[in-house]
Amino acid sequence: MNSEVKVEVKRKHVNKFKGGYPLIFKEAIMNIDDLTEEGTIITLVDERNQFIGRGYYGKQNKGYGWVLTHKENEQLDAHFFEKKIRTALNKRKHFFTDSETTAFRVFNGEGDGIGGLTVDYFDGYYVISWYSEGIYTFNEEVIQSLKTLTDYKAIYEKKRFDTKGTSIDDDDFVCGERGEFPIIVKENGINFAIYLDEGAMVGVFLDQREVRKAIRDSYAKGKNVLNTFSYTGAFSVAAELGGAEKTTSVDLANRSLSKTIEQFSVNGIDYEAQDIIVMDVFNYFKYAVKKNLSFDLVILDPPSFARSKKYTFSAAKDYKNLLKEAIAITEKDGVIVASTNCSTFGIEKFKGFIETAFKERNEKYTILEEFSLPDDFRTAKEFQEGNYLKVVFIKKGKGQNRRR
Ligand code: SAH
Numbered sequence: 001m002n003s004e005v006k007v008e009v010k011r012k013h014v015n016k017f018k019g020g021y022p023l024i025f026k027e028a029i030m031n032i033d034d035l036t037e038e039g040t041i042i043t044l045v046d047e048r049n050q051f052i053g054r055g056y057y058g059k060q061n062k063g064y065g066w067v068l069t070h071k072e073n074e075q076l077d078a079h080f081f082e083k084k085i086r087t088a089l090n091k092r093k094h095f096f097t098d099s100e101t102t103a104f105r106v107f108n109g110e111g112d113g114i115g116g117l118t119v120d121y122f123d124g125y126y127v128i129s130w131y132s133e134g135i136y137t138f139n140e141e142v143i144q145s146l147k148t149l150t151d152y153k154a155i156y157e158k159k160r161f162d163t164k165g166t167s168i169d170d171d172d173f174v175c176g177e178r179g180e181f182p183i184i185v186k187e188n189g190i191n192f193a194i195y196l197d198e199g200a201m202v203g204v205f206l207d208q209r210e211v212r213k214a215i216r217d218s219y220a221k222g223k224n225v226l227n228t229f230s231y232t233g234a235f236s237v238a239a240e241l242g243g244a245e246k247t248t249s250v251d252l253a254n255r256s257l258s259k260t261i262e263q264f265s266v267n268g269i270d271y272e273a274q275d276i277i278v279m280d281v282f283n284y285f286k287y288a289v290k291k292n293l294s295f296d297l298v299i300l301d302p303p304s305f306a307r308s309k310k311y312t313f314s315a316a317k318d319y320k321n322l323l324k325e326a327i328a329i330t331e332k333d334g335v336i337v338a339s340t341n342c343s344t345f346g347i348e349k350f351k352g353f354i355e356t357a358f359k360e361r362n363e364k365y366t367i368l369e370e371f372s373l374p375d376d377f378r379t380a381k382e383f384q385e386g387n388y389l390k391v392v393f394i395k396k397g398k399g400q401n402r403r404r
Contacts, residue, residue, distance in 0.1 A: 035065075060116060067115075081138060084114055099186075103120070103194070110379075181197055214371070224245050226297070227299045246275070248274070315342035336393075338350075338354060367392055367395075370391065
């Protein structure tokens with residue numbers, strides 16, 4: 001049983017929580033020090049001891065826990081978790097019947113009513129991500145719900161919190177029939193090799209599904225494509241399937257070479273006709289300038305924060321400069337796909353970086369199209385930070401391209 005603590009919300013934050021804001025944060029709580037044990041059930045009250053909501057204590061980078069209900073008589077028990085997960089599964093019904101897409105998110109944290117918990121689906125395999133020790137104290141309730149509600153081949157889990165170096169044989173397997181990895185999933189007909197037993201990153205970031213489709217269907221044909229921070233090369237695969245003349249994938253991690261070869265191969269693409277380069281992107285930009293290389297389509301999808309041998313990159317501070325480097329090696333009328341998953345700034349600020357970058361390069365630009373999270377990554381309207389993905393397709397040069 002999880003213990004219970006009552007906490008008082010400071011007066012100036014009461015309306016925020018009454019309005020449905022789900023994240024419990026330090027500055028909002030009078031007696032924050034009463035929270036000591038991960039998984040403690042928290043009852044939030046106002047200064048007159050009136051009930052505001054109930055949630056759990058689970059420390060993660062974002063805050064101290066999440067409000068899960070505003071109903072005073074609703075308990076956070078097995079029934080509660082099953083109800084939330086059932087609702088979430090029902091909202092993804094159309095994904096389950098689409099044979100061209102067999103990988104998607106079935107539960108997206110606070111967007112589906114339980115902050116700190118996500119569940120992804122990969123062709124019969126379910127992958128739970130626990131973002132705090134606190135939410136992990138509900139693992140029996142969550143796993144039992146999935147067993148009851150789904151036809152799983154197997155359930156895997158990712159503990160995205162500090163497990164203080166516990167078990168060494170932890171391959172993330174929970175129950176069912178162990179998979180043989182990679183499994184091959186589909187996304188709008190594209191194949192992806194997925195490994196559920198190799199840590200948090202399984203091979204593809206599902207939230208970019210619509211962006212990959214747009215690149216394949218509308219932007220790649222006949223183009224010379226540069227994919228930076230390419231990871232397993234998922235954008236390069238989409239571009240090549242869309243008829244790109246050639247792709248160049250650049251990532252710092254050694255594993256990216258074999259992983260990218262694999263993703264090309266499972267799609268029947270001759271990887272030897274592609275460039276796959278293990279290099280710091282910032283060095284690659286210098287190299288490209290020196291060699292007079294330029295591209296028709298440049299994809300930028302850096303992590304929010306990264307440190308390499310020579311450089312530190314923070315999206316909030318350095319995205320503008322990253323864009324400037326990209327602009328320098330993009331053809332006139334070429335397209336830059338600027339993507340960020342950084343939750344500390346919104347789309348307006350991101351567009352500000354784009355504006356400044358082009359201005360400082362003395363270049364004109366046109367925004368062609370924008371993307372945010374796809375439908376399966378549901379978000380809470382009261383929690384805009386959860387709507388983190390921002391992708392802008394930018395044409396270098398002014399106005400419509402009139403050449404037909
Ligand atoms: N765009 C990818 C996901 C990128 S994940 C996709 O859609 O699948 C971020 C990647 O950036 C990681 O693979 C990491 O190795 C790489 N990375 C981080 N810093 C880098 C740097 N300075 N140069 C090149 N790659 C870098």
